[in-house]
Amino acid sequence: MKVGLTHVGVVAYIIASSALVFVFPQSVLAFLCFEASLLVIYYASVDQTTKFCLGTIVLLVLLPLLGSVNGYYLEVAIQVGIFVALALGLNIVVGFVGLLNLGFVAFYAIGAYLWAIFGSPQANHFLPGNLFPLSSVWFFPFLLLSVGVGALTGALLGLPVLRLRGDYLAVVTLGFAEVVRALVNNFDKPINITNGPKGITPIEKPPLFFQPLLEFLGFSVNPSTLYPFYFYFLVLFIAMLTVVVARRLEESRIGRAWKAIREDEIAAAAMGIPVVRMKLLGLAVGASFASAVGVLFAAKQVFINPESFTFMESIGVLAMVILGGMGSIPGAILGATGVTILNLQVLKGLSLWLNSVRQSGIVLSIPLFGDFTLSQIPAQFEPAKYERMVFGLILILMMMFRPQGVLPPRQKRGH
Amino acid sequence: MALLELRGISKRFGGLQALNRVDLTLEDGMIAALIGPNGAGKTTLFHTLTGIYRPDEGEIHFIGRSLVGLKPDKITGAGISRTFQNIRLFAHMTVLENILVGMHCRISTSLWGILLQSQGAHRQERDAARRAMELIELAGLRGKENEWAHQLSYGEQRRLEIARALAANPKVLLLDEPTAGMNTTEAQSLMMLFKDLIGRYVQAVLLIEHNMRVVMGISHRVYVLDYGEKIAEGHPDEVRRDPRVIEAYLGPGTWVGDAQS
Amino acid sequence: MELALDILPQVLVDGIVLGFMYALIALGYTMVYGVLEFINFAHSEIFVLGAFVGVEILLLLESAGHLATLHTAFVLLIVILSGMLLSGLAAVALERVAYRPLQRSPRLVALISAIGASFFLQDALRFFESLWRNTFYLTYPTLDVLDKTVPLGLNVVVPVKSLLVIVTALVALAVLHLFVNRTRLGAAIRAVAQDPDTASLMGIPVNRVIALTFFVGGAMGGLAGVLFGLHYSLVNPYSGFFPGLKAFTAAVLGGIGNIPGAMLGGMVLGMLEAFAASYLSILTDGAFGAEYKDVFAFVVLILILILRPKGLLGEKVREEGA
Ligand SMILES: Nc1ncnc2c1ncn2[C@@H]1O[C@H](COP(=O)(O)OP(=O)(O)O)[C@@H](O)[C@H]1O
Numbered sequence: 001m002k003v004g005l006t007h008v009g010v011v012a013y014i015i016a017s018s019a020l021v022f023v024f025p026q027s028v029l030a031f032l033c034f035e036a037s038l039l040v041i042y043y044a045s046v047d048q049t050t051k052f053c054l055g056t057i058v059l060l061v062l063l064p065l066l067g068s069v070n071g072y073y074l075e076v077a078i079q080v081g082i083f084v085a086l087a088l089g090l091n092i093v094v095g096f097v098g099l100l101n102l103g104f105v106a107f108y109a110i111g112a113y114l115w116a117i118f119g120s121p122q123a124n125h126f127l128p129g130n131l132f133p134l135s136s137v138w139f140f141p142f143l144l145l146s147v148g149v150g151a152l153t154g155a156l157l158g159l160p161v162l163r164l165r166g167d168y169l170a171v172v173t174l175g176f177a178e179v180v181r182a183l184v185n186n187f188d189k190p191i192n193i194t195n196g197p198k199g200i201t202p203i204e205k206p207p208l209f210f211q212p213l214l215e216f217l218g219f220s221v222n223p224s225t226l227y228p229f230y231f232y233f234l235v236l237f238i239a240m241l242t243v244v245v246a247r248r249l250e251e252s253r254i255g256r257a258w259k260a261i262r263e264d265e266i267a268a269a270a271m272g273i274p275v276v277r278m279k280l281l282g283l284a285v286g287a288s289f290a291s292a293v294g295v296l297f298a299a300k301q302v303f304i305n306p307e308s309f310t311f312m313e314s315i316g317v318l319a320m321v322i323l324g325g326m327g328s329i330p331g332a333i334l335g336a337t338g339v340t341i342l343n344l345q346v347l348k349g350l351s352l353w354l355n356s357v358r359q360s361g362i363v364l365s366i367p368l369f370g371d372f373t374l375s376q377i378p379a380q381f382e383p384a385k386y387e388r389m390v391f392g393l394i395l396i397l398m399m400m401f402r403p404q405g406v407l408p409p410r411q412k413r414g415h
Numbered sequence: 416m417a418l419l420e421l422r423g424i425s426k427r428f429g430g431l432q433a434l435n436r437v438d439l440t441l442e443d444g445m446i447a448a449l450i451g452p453n454g455a456g457k458t459t460l461f462h463t464l465t466g467i468y469r470p471d472e473g474e475i476h477f478i479g480r481s482l483v484g485l486k487p488d489k490i491t492g493a494g495i496s497r498t499f500q501n502i503r504l505f506a507h508m509t510v511l512e513n514i515l516v517g518m519h520c521r522i523s524t525s526l527w528g529i530l531l532q533s534q535g536a537h538r539q540e541r542d543a544a545r546r547a548m549e550l551i552e553l554a555g556l557r558g559k560e561n562e563w564a565h566q567l568s569y570g571e572q573r574r575l576e577i578a579r580a581l582a583a584n585p586k587v588l589l590l591d592e593p594t595a596g597m598n599t600t601e602a603q604s605l606m607m608l609f610k611d612l613i614g615r616y617v618q619a620v621l622l623i624e625h626n627m628r629v630v631m632g633i634s635h636r637v638y639v640l641d642y643g644e645k646i647a648e649g650h651p652d653e654v655r656r657d658p659r660v661i662e663a664y665l666g667p668g669t670w671v672g673d674a675q676s
Numbered sequence: 677m678e679l680a681l682d683i684l685p686q687v688l689v690d691g692i693v694l695g696f697m698y699a700l701i702a703l704g705y706t707m708v709y710g711v712l713e714f715i716n717f718a719h720s721e722i723f724v725l726g727a728f729v730g731v732e733i734l735l736l737l738e739s740a741g742h743l744a745t746l747h748t749a750f751v752l753l754i755v756i757l758s759g760m761l762l763s764g765l766a767a768v769a770l771e772r773v774a775y776r777p778l779q780r781s782p783r784l785v786a787l788i789s790a791i792g793a794s795f796f797l798q799d800a801l802r803f804f805e806s807l808w809r810n811t812f813y814l815t816y817p818t819l820d821v822l823d824k825t826v827p828l829g830l831n832v833v834v835p836v837k838s839l840l841v842i843v844t845a846l847v848a849l850a851v852l853h854l855f856v857n858r859t860r861l862g863a864a865i866r867a868v869a870q871d872p873d874t875a876s877l878m879g880i881p882v883n884r885v886i887a888l889t890f891f892v893g894g895a896m897g898g899l900a901g902v903l904f905g906l907h908y909s910l911v912n913p914y915s916g917f918f919p920g921l922k923a924f925t926a927a928v929l930g931g932i933g934n935i936p937g938a939m940l941g942g943m944v945l946g947m948l949e950a951f952a953a954s955y956l957s958i959l960t961d962g963a964f965g966a967e968y969k970d971v972f973a974f975v976v977l978i979l980i981l982i983l984r985p986k987g988l989l990g991e992k993v994r995e996e997g998a
C-alpha cells in the first residue's frame with residue numbers, strides 16, 4: 001500500500017479536528033469540523049481499505065472519546081444513527097420501489113410502542129398476572145420481533161393501497177399514519193393499551209449483558225455513565241446492519257426488480273417480475289427497518305408519547321432521503337446525517353447565539369431605520385423551532401435544482 | 416404440435432373492436448411476421464398475448480397450457496418474452512442491470528440467501544452476470560455494460576431491449592416493430608440476427624413489422640391484420656399478391672414494395 | 677336515545693357548517709387537480725393564510741378603534757374580500773414559484789415540492805407572526821352580532837356565525853358555478869381540464885388559465901379560512917393540516933376534478949364528521965368518542981379510494997395505457 005500525500009492529509013485533518021473538539025468541547029463549530037472528517041474520508045481519493053480503517057477509527061474510537069468529553073455529542077451521534085437507519089428504510093420504499101410513502105413514521109411508532117408497552121408496567125393494564133415490565137433481557141427478542149411486526153404491518157398496508165396511483169398512495173399512507181397516531185393517542189380507553197397522550201414510562205433499557213465481563217476486567221462503571229456509550233454502539237451496530245442489508249438487497253435480483261418497477265412498471269412485469277409481490281416486499285422491508293429502530297428509540301428515551309410520531313417526522317425522513325438522493329444508499333446516509341446535524345446543532349446553535357445576542361442588549365444603529373436594540377428580537381423567534389421550514393426548503397429546492405440529490409446513485413465500475 | 420396457438424382472440428376498448436376473433440399459430444423453428452397498417456391492433460395482440468390485457472374472448476395455448484388470465488410475469492416465466500414498440504428500457508439502470516432484470520425469473524435466490532450471502536446466491540449471481548455479458552456481446556454492446564440505459568443511442572437501445580427479452584430465456588420471442596426508425600439496410604441486418612437466434616436462443620420469433628419488404632426474406636409465415644381482423648395469412652409471396660392486403664395495407668393502386676412508414 | 681334526539685338539530689347545523697367549509701376548501705384541490713392532475717398539497721396553507729389575513733385585519737381595525745364604529749356588515753365584507761384576494765394571489769405566486777418550473781417533471785416531483793411548500797409556508801407564517809406579534813396563536817376579536825343566536829322554532833337556535841358561514845358559502849358557490857359554466861374564462865378552465873394539449877392548440881393560453889385556476893381555488897380557500905376564523909376564533913399556522921386533508925378527502929369523495937362533486941363530498945364529509953363527533957360516543961357507550969373524528973375522514977378516504985376511486989360523481993378514471 002502506497003502512502004501518499006492524501007493519506008497524510010486525511011489523517012492530519014482527523015487528528016486536527018478531534019484535537020479541536022478536545023480543546024473546545026462546547027464549540028459546535030469544532031464538532032462540525034470533526035463530523036466532516038467522515039465526509040473527507042468518503043471523498044478522499046484513497047483506497048477502500050484505508051477508508052474503511054479510518055472510518056472505523058473515527059466511529060469506534062474517536063467519537064466515543066469525544067463523547068466522554070461532551071456527552072451531548074454522543075446524543076447527536078445516536079440520533080444520527082437512528083435517522084440513518086430510518087432513511088435507509090424509507091429509501092428502499094421511495095428510492096428503490098418508487099412509492100411515495102408519507103406515513104413512514106407509523107412503523108417507527110409501532111416498533112416503539114411494541115417495546116414500550118411490554119417493556120414497562122403498561123401491559124399490566126390489560127394482561128393479568130403482573131408480569132410486566134418484562135426484564136431487559138427481552139429487549140433483543142423484541143428487536144427481532146419488531147422486524148417481523150413491522151414487515152407484517154408494512155405488507156398489510158400495502159395490500160389495499162398498491163393499486164392506487166402514486167399521488168393517492170402518498171395521501172393514503174399519510175392518512176394511515178394519522179390513523180395509527182390517533183389510535184395510539186386514544187387507546188387509553190376502553191382498555192388502557194397505550195396510555196394515550198400521557199405516554200408510557202419508564203421503559204426498560206437494553207440489558208447490560210457485558211457487565212460481568214467489565215467487572216471481571218476490573219472496571220466498575222456506573223450504568224448511567226455506561227448507557228450513552230452502550231446506546232451509541234448499539235445504534236451504530238444497527239445502522240451498519242441496515243446499510244449492509246440495504247446494499248445486499250440493492251445488488252440482488254430483488255433490488256433490481258424494485259428499481260425496474262420504479263422505472264417502468266409494465267416493462268418490469270413483462271420481464272417476469274411479480275410487481276405486486278415485489279412492492280409488498282419493499283414496503284415490508286422498509287417498514288421493518290423503521291419498526292426495529294422504533295424499539296431502540298423507546299428504550300433510549302425511557303419515555304414515549306404520540307407526539308414523537310407526527311407527520312413532520314415522516315417528512316423529515318423524506319427530506320433526508322431526497323437531500324441525499326433517492327435510490328442512493330450513501331445519499332440516504334449523508335442526508336440523514338446532514339439534516340439531523342442541521343436540526344440538532346446548527347439551528348440550536350443559532351438559537352443559543354440569538355439568545356446571547358438578545359441578552360447583550362447591544363444597540364445597532366442602522367442608517368435610515370434608526371436604532372434597533374437587539375434585546376427587542378422577539379423571544380418567540382427561535383431558529384431551533386423551524387424544523388418544518390428546513391424540511392420544506394430542502395424539499396422544494398432539491399426538486400427544483402437537483403432532484404437526483406446530492407449523492408445520486410452511481411454507476412458501478414467493473415464487476 | 417404448435418408451440419403457441421391463439422384462437423378467436425377478441426378485445427374491445429369501449430366501442431372500438433381492437434381485435435376480432437384473431438387466430439394465429441406459431442410453430443417450432445418459425446419466424447412469423449405480423450403486419451398491418453397503423454392502428455390495426457398488432458400491439459394490442461401482443462399486449463393480450465403477454466397478459467397486459469385480458470382478452471374478451473378466445474384462447475391462448477402455449478405448449479399445451481392455457482395462458483388466459485395469467486399475469487404478465489407468469490407468462491414471461493412460462494417462456495414468452497417481448498420488446499415494446501416505443502422502447503421501454505429501465506432508464507436509470509445500467510445496461511448490465513437491464514439484462515439482469517430480464518433474468519429475474521431464471522434466478523431463484525431467496526431473501527435469506529441474499530441477506531446471508533449464501534454460496535448458492537453468490538454462484539447464481541455470478542452465473543447470471545456471465546450470461547448477461549454474453550447477451551451484451553450478442554447485442555454489440557460490449558464495453559457499455561456499465562452505462563445508464565438512457566445514455567445509449569437509439570439503435571443501441573433497441574438492441575439492448577432485444578437482449579433483455581432474450582435474458583428471460585424465452586421459447587418464443589415477440590418483437591414489436593424492432594426496426595422502427597432504421598433504414599432498410601440496418602433493418603435487414605437486424606433480420607439476419609433474428610434468423611440466427613432461432614434454435615440457439617429461442618424456438619420461434621413473432622415480429623411486428625411496418626416495412627413489408629424487410630420481413631419478406633426471412634419470415635416463414637405472414638399474418639396481416641386490418642381493423643382488428645386477420646385478413647390474410649400465408650407464405651410471404653402469397654400474401655404480398657393478395658389484393659385485399661394490398662388494398663388494406665396501402666390503399667388501392669399502390670405497389671407493395673414501396674411500403675414505408 | 678332522547679338525548680340523542682335532543683342534540684340532533686345542533687348536530688345538523690354543525691355538519692352543514694363543516695360541510696360548507698370543506699366544500700370551499702375542496703374546490704381548490706379539485707380545480708387544480710382538474711387542470712394539472714396534481715395534488716396541491718400546500719392548499720391547506722392557502723386556507724390558513726386566509727384565516728390569518730382575516731384576524732390581522734380585524735386586530736388592526738380593533739387597535740385603531742374602528743371595530744366598534746364601523747358597521748359589522750361592512751367589516752365582514754372587507755375581511756372576506758381581502759382574505760379571498762390575498763389567498764388567491766398567494767396561490768398564484770405558489771404556482772409560479774414552486775410548481776410551474778416542475779411542470780415537465782414527473783408528477784411525484786411536483787407533489788414533493790408541494791409538500792415542501794406546505795411546510796415552508798406554515799413556518800413562514802409562524803416566523804412572520806412571531807416577529808410581528810411575538811405569538812403565532814391568534815384569536816379573532818369578537819364581533820357581537822356573530823355571537824347572537826337566531827331561534828328557528830322547535831327549541832332550535834342557530835348561532836348567527838353559522839348562518840354567516842352558510843349564506844356566504846352559498847353565495848360563493850353560486851358565483852363560482854356561474855363563473856365556471858357561463859363565462860369565457862370558465863369555459864377556458866373547463867377546456868384545459870378536459871385536454872390541455874387540445875386547449876393549447878385551440879389558442880387557449882394554458883399557463884394563464886392554470887394561474888387563473890389557482891387564483892379562483894385559492895380565493896375559495898381564503899374565504900373558507902376567514903369563515904373558519906370567524907366561526908371557531910382560534911387560528912395558528914398549523915391549523916390547516918386536518919381541514920386540508922379532510923377537504924382533499926371530500927374532493928376525492930365527490931370525484932376529483934369535479935366541481936359539484938367537491939361540494940357534495942364536502943357536505944357528506946361534514947355531516948359524517950358531525951355525526952361521528954356527537955354520536956360515536958353515544959353509540960359505543962363512551963368507548964370511542966369524538967377524539968376519533970379526525971381519523972374518521974381518513975378511514976373514509978382510504979375506503980373510497982379502494983372501493984370507488986373515481987368518487988361519487990367522478991368520471992371513469994383514465995385507463996392506464998400500456
Ligand atoms: N388502452 C387502450 N384504450 C383504448 N384504445 C386503445 C388502447 N390501446 C389501443 N387502442 C386502440 O386500439 C387500436 C389498435 O391499436 P394498436 O394495437 O396499438 O395498433 P397497431 O399496433 O397495429 O398500430 C387503435 O385504434 C388504438 O387507438
Ligand SMILES: [Mg+2]
Pocket residue numbers: 457458459500
Ligand atoms: Mg403498434
